[in-house]
Amino acid sequence: MKSTTRILCWAIACLPLAAAVTIAEINGNKYISPLSGQTVTGVTGLLIAKGPSGVWIRSTRPDNDPTTSEAIYVFSTTVGANLTVGDIISVDGKVTEYRANAAYQYLTELGSPKNVKVLSKGNPVAALVIGKDTTPPPTVQYSSLDGGDVYATPGGATNTSSENPVLKPTEYGLDFWESLSGELVTVKKPTVIGRPNNYRDTWVVGDWAVTGRNAHGSLTMSDRDSNPEAIIIGAPLDGTKNPTTSKLGDITEDITGIVTHAFGFYAILPLTALKTSVASTSAAPSSTLQSTADCRGLTIGDYNVENLAPTSAHLPKVAAHIVSALKTPDLLFIQEVQDDSGPTDNGVVSANLTLTALVSAIKALSNVTYAFASVDPVANQDGGQPGGNIRQAYLYRAEVVELDGGVPGKGGDATLVLPGPKLSFNPGRVEPASEAWAASRKPLAAAWRAKGAKRAFFTLNVHWSSKGGGTTLHGDARPPVNGAVGKRVQQAEVTGAFIAEILKEDPAAGVVAAGDFNEFAFVGPMRKFSELSGLVDLDEAAGIPVAERYTYTYDMNTQALDHMYVSPSIANSKTTKYQHLHVNSWASNADVVSDHDPSVALFNVCGC
């Protein structure tokens, strides 16, 4: 790209003027335009699409450089009034870098268009087929600024806008999409990889090569691969609306639209609404694990039941999942149980009504009687929905497994590992006064005795701090900010040290730590937790294929925020099995019961 900027000087005033530049020269080969802020004249291009607030034009004088987009957005609510797709126009305007939020990338556009001239009409307009007329999107790395890992710390060490790297569209996903900014593209044979968001925007991948594809068709993130080959389909340019009903694995008709950056993501604005051509068949999967109703084959489930209150509309559906998908496991870890008054902030912290309502609903469906165990938190000290006082709880089938004696703790009591090992409070919370748990959920520890077992086994039901406050994988901050990661590192340290004490007392002890860790197995806090606790990731121990390790769908990725980590004596047992039941990930928005999927495992806890 050569600069054609000239400075015209008169007697007293100097006027920057860039005459008859090409669109490639405006875009340049980086993120920020080299002509940002300058007025340009005589920009010529073919009108490839119209939107409510402007038009997109493609250069009639393309260069041969894949790093410089040949298209640009001409921003003006009136400029399109007398223009038609297929017109070749000439336009003057001001090169502008726009973003609605400081966390987003900038979009290069031509603002304040003037002197619009139609040079010819009725020219053919063809979209670039992604992967055919362009290189395919990179499948692993997002940006040269991520140091190879979007979860490297510290997030936000730099920003794309300040570094403004030269685009490498065959290596980095964001560079690829940026190199097509403003272009009209076609996605062939798109697969839906996430439920539509509240604005009906929907993530897809096309027919290009991808990594991390799971058996259901969406993309699962893994260590150092968070799937930059995916793209979100935004609001249609013709004013139609994308469906709300799309679900993971649906195939849609080919999508043609404009590449842009909006709401924190590169996106394609389709010419018209998405249309499903082959709907995914997603029969609700259920557990095939068989309990032996004693210590030889104990089933243990885990489910974040999303702000469950006694009057929650989703309570009967949670009960139905526990019965039909999880097959009423012998012991169930649940998270996000609200107090008896739900989100009403009235000092109530007991969840007896909530838990009674849940076990009654399960009983009605299955004739299975669950007992429950939990510790009420101190009001408004554990984060979550204000007044809801969410906490973890255990449901258990007392004919198979019971608390191994001890006195239940109160919200402020710290349970301790005593010789034996035994717990001083059972169930009890782990170091509730630690700063690691400020405005977060304290782990709920318990010691259990399964029918026929010679000794106790131990559980920790966890719900660590969420990723709130982070930035998107497409955002300006590089690497992206992994919200509250420092908090989760502290939580890993406290939880890990507690478990290490149990295993120091008895290296053969059975320990299961499960719940919503709000973190991925390959990211710092979980690595630290495994190292300190001596527990292993059950996904690893049970040999779950990497692409099938997911309990959650977020943006372009299916991912695992929920885990079971187990002590070596349990992990190595021949009977150990593990299943993730995608009752929510595969559902349409209307059928989603909780934002997380449940999981269930089978363990022998007789000897450990």
Ligand SMILES: *[C@@H]1O[C@H](CO)[C@@H](O)[C@H](O)[C@H]1NC(C)=O
């Ligand atoms: C469109 O054309 C009409 C009729 O010639 C004219 O009055 C109007 O100003 C034009 N609008 C724009 C935005 O150029």
Ligand SMILES: *[C@@H]1O[C@H](CO)[C@@H](O)[C@H](O)[C@H]1NC(C)=O
């Ligand atoms: C990145 O951008 C954000 C938002 O504009 C700003 O607050 C922050 O200081 C920038 N960081 C660096 C390292 O430049």
Ligand SMILES: *[C@@H]1O[C@H](CO)[C@@H](O)[C@H](O)[C@H]1NC(C)=O
């Ligand atoms: C909740 O139930 C437990 C066990 O039945 C009981 O000890 C406790 O007092 C109850 N709490 C409230 C607030 O009713």
Ligand SMILES: *[C@@H]1O[C@H](CO)[C@@H](O)[C@H](O)[C@H]1NC(C)=O
């Ligand atoms: C329900 O379970 C109880 C004991 O757990 C049993 O006595 C009863 O027959 C069962 N009822 C049905 C309908 O299966």
